Amino acid sequence: MPRFSVIVPCYRVQAFLPECLDSVLGQSFGDFELIAVDDRSPDDCGAILDEYARRDARVKVLHLPENVGLGPARNAGLPHATGDYLLFLDSDDTLTPGALEAVAGRLAETADPDVLVFDYARTYWWGGTRRNVLAHLLAKEEVFTAAEYPGILDLLMVVWNKAYRRDFVTEHGFAFPPGYYEDTPWTFPVMLSARRIAALDRICVHYRQRRQGSILSTTSRKHFDIHDQYERVFAYLAGRPELASWRPYLHRKMGEHCLDILAKPDRLPPADKAEFFRRTARMFRAHRPGGARVDGEVAVLTGSWTGYRLRRQSARAGREAARRAGRARRAAAARAGAGWAALNARRPLDERLVVYSASSHRGVLGDPAAIYQAAREIAPELRGVWVVRDEETAAGLPDGVEHVIVGSRRYLEVTARAKFFVNDVNWPGTLAKRPGSVHIHTHQCTPLKYLGADLRDKPGARLGVDVPRMLRRADRWDFSLVASRHAELVWERAYPCHFTSVRTGSPRNDVLVRGGPGGFRERHGIPEDHTVVLYAPTRRDYRRGGYVDRIDLARFAAGLGAGHTLVVRLHPSLAAGPARGMGLAELARRRIVVDATDEPHLADVLLAADALVTDYSSVMFDYAVLDRPIVVHADDWPAFAASRGTYLDLTAEPPGHVTRGFRELSGLFRSGGWRDGESARLRAAFRARFCEFEDGRAAERVVRTLLLGEPPSGPASRIPGQSGSRDALSPA
Incomplete structure (x- = not known):
């Protein structure tokens, strides 16, 4: 008996069906049967299914004598299912790689619950991917009932984001009715009846958003089917007194669902909307529990169609009036702000005022934070003010940090009067540079990938990037901080503007040179005697969304063996996308890896790591300061270099061993070669070139020479073992 029975109903999906079937048959977990139901499809779906069945014994094909619709087609597959668990997959959707293995693992971990709910991501015909916005509801570790955790019912009420214990389904006699909204009278009874529900915080299904052809996006009277389906739900409750407490919830849910259909402009023919409203209102009144608040x-369903239309018209008029008023307020605020800024711009510059920002106003971070801390110690007479994006960010600032919200009146006043500006990205285009003000640009990395003007012939990499505007903002720079002559040459090439390169080193890396204590291991419960391997992949410009899953994290963590901890830190641009839902969140919950993506201070993570595995992330240049082993996993180097452009051939001048496949990577760690003499030799050459001015005094150097105007002192900063010198602050 297989672990899973995957039921796939098929109708007019010949263009998408092979991808769907391949996504199931290519799973790493192979203990399943695939029951494909040809719902009398007029295209070649039946022939495609038969060909797959000939090639793979796990595929069973049912050819229905007539078209019955999605729900009954699923029912047709149920008697043929022999697996412990049932999964339903629509034939234009796909399972993600490793999905069944993750589901099997979670089922074993939770002792075979009645239902397991997992995550999904919408994939759009134009190439975009968007994760379920309610994914956080799936982070619950304990087994529960719907009554204990009602938030689970806020998820999309569909059949295909769950695995169902087959004996549970058989015991309750669950089946799909015909109709458009067949998921509704299946999902609510199943979820309310389940005695044990578990959740899996992992994207297991890619939910295809077709440009055309979606049943529920079609304008048709068939949407009236929603009423019959909710009648079935209420009938199910009527026969089960133990579920009576759910009537108020389902009453409201039904009303919201129907009103949502009515409000959509492309669902119902205009001539049918009044009838749909009246039928909904009748059902709403008929099933209203006694004493339930509305x-x-x-509440609009307690009135008339005319009242509903007037309310909708009033709401639309109100929204339009609010938009007009908002535009007027913003215009007035802009005029007032411009006037306030102009007034302050006529006042003298405040020679002691330094304005800081980091990572697009996200807090006290990176190089600007290091300079700010050094200024508080060396030059307390300087007033440092941070620009943050909103009140939520401001609430997370350390105690005693003065701040302004970007765009506010205080922001306009401060930026009009400040002598110094310190930032690691460009300031907004609305900020005017006053004569005599000094802009210090720290950057966020030593560059490997093409940037700025060098992106002009890289259309994929510059997607959404306005290079001319970027250069106009860079025209405000007075000083550009660099950690090496490589960085100096790159920034001057990528940003052909009138600034002075300053060989200070990277202030953010001072703590790495000095070897600060950090607290990452303690916060995450990592034993002090563990060898910590940090995996830090970067984004890909040849893939929309930037995410490409390069290695099997679970296998890699297991291969490291006892006494090792794998820490993963995604590129910041991937943190809020589907990348974490493709397995990282689940592995972190199971303590197989530690997810450090949200750690605000990168230095804490780097200090905790005994080795770095990366592909082409610029974090390698910072980590090299620690003189610890680095492994470059370059399995797609030609594609990456061609799509983005790079300033050096990383495979020819690496900071350590280069691997080009997972087997090679895991073998390197099993053998201990990751920290051998060749690794040290490569790292020494890399450090000599790219960590040239990193001596732990970068922040102090910036404060003394650029903020206080003291003359440069001493020779150029050199890492240990280098010869030669040059003034650390000499311009290029």
Whole structure:
């Protein structure tokens, strides 16, 4: 008996069906049967299914004598299912790689619950991917019932984001009715009846958003089917007194669902909307529990169609009036702000005022933070003010940090009067540079990948990047901080503007040179005697969304063996996308890896790591300061270099061993070669070139020479073992 029975109903999906079937048959977990139901499809779906069945014994094909629709087609597959668990997959959707293995693992971990709910991501015909916005609801570790965790019912009420214990389904006699909204009378009874529900915080299904052809996006009277389906839900409750407490919830849910259909402009023919409203209102009144409050949006169902239309018209008029008023307020605020800024711009510059920002106003971070801390110690007479993006960010600032919200009146005043500006990205285009003000640009990295003007012939990499505007903002720079002559030459080439390169080193890396204590291991419960391997992949410009899964994290962590901890830190641009839902969140929950993506201070993570595995992330240049082993996993180097452009051939001048496949990577760590003499030799050459001015005094150097105006002192900063010298602050 297989662990899973995957039921796939098929109708007019010949263009998408092979991808769907391949996504199942290519799973790393192979203990399943695939039951494909040809719902009398008029295209070649039946022939495609038969060909797959000939090639793979796990595929069973049912050819229905007539078209019955999605729900009954699923029912047709149920008697043929022999697996412990049932999964339903629509034939234009796909399972993600490793999905069944993750589901099997979570089922074993939770002792075979009745239902397991997992995550999904919408994939769009134009190439975009968007994760379920309610994915956080799936982070719950304990087994529960719907009554204990009702938030689980806020998820999309569909059949295909769950695995169902087959004996549970058989015991309750669950089946799909015909109709458009067949998921509704299946999902609610199943979820409310389940005695044990578990959640899996992992994207297991890619939910295809077709440009055309989606049943529920079609304008048709068939949307009236929603009423019959909710009648079935209420009938199910009527026969089960133990579920009576759910009637108020489902009453409201039904009203919200129907009103949502009514409000969509492309669902119902205009001539049918009044009838749909009246039928909904009748059902709403008929199933209203005694004494239940009716408020909020659904209260409109207690009135008439005319009242609903007037309310909708009033709401639209109100929204339009609010938009007009908002535009007027913003215009007035802009005029007032411009006037306030102009007034302050006529006042003298405040020679002691330094304005800081980091990572697009995200807090006290990176190089600007290091300079700010050094200024507080060396030059307390300087007033440092941070620009942050909103009140939420401001609430997370350390105690005693003066701040302004970007765009506010205080922001306009401070930026009009400040003598010094310190930032690691460009300031907004609205900020005017006053004569006599000094802009210090710290950057966020030593560059490997093409940037700025060098992106002009890289259309994929510059997607959404306005290079001319970027250069106009860079025209405000007075000083550009560099950690090496490589960085100096790159920044001057990529940003052909009138600034002075200053060989200070990277202030953010001072703590790495000095070897600060950090606290990452303690916060994450990593034993002090463990060898910590940090995996830090970067984004890909040849893939929309930037995410490419390069290695099997679970296998890699297991291969490291006892006494090792694998820490993963995604590129910041991937932190809020689907990348974490493709397995990282689940592995972190199971303590197989530690997810350091949200750690605000990169230096804490680097200090905790005994080795770095990366592909082409610029974090390698910072980590090299620690003189610890680095492994470059370059399995797609030609594609990456061609799509983005790079300033050096990393495979020819690496900071350590280079691997080009997972087997080679895991073998390197099993053998201990990751820290051998060749690794040290390569690292020494890399450090000599790219960590040239990193001596732990960069922040102090910036404060004394650029903020206080003291003359440069001493020779150029050199890492240990280098010869030669040059003034650390001499311009290029």
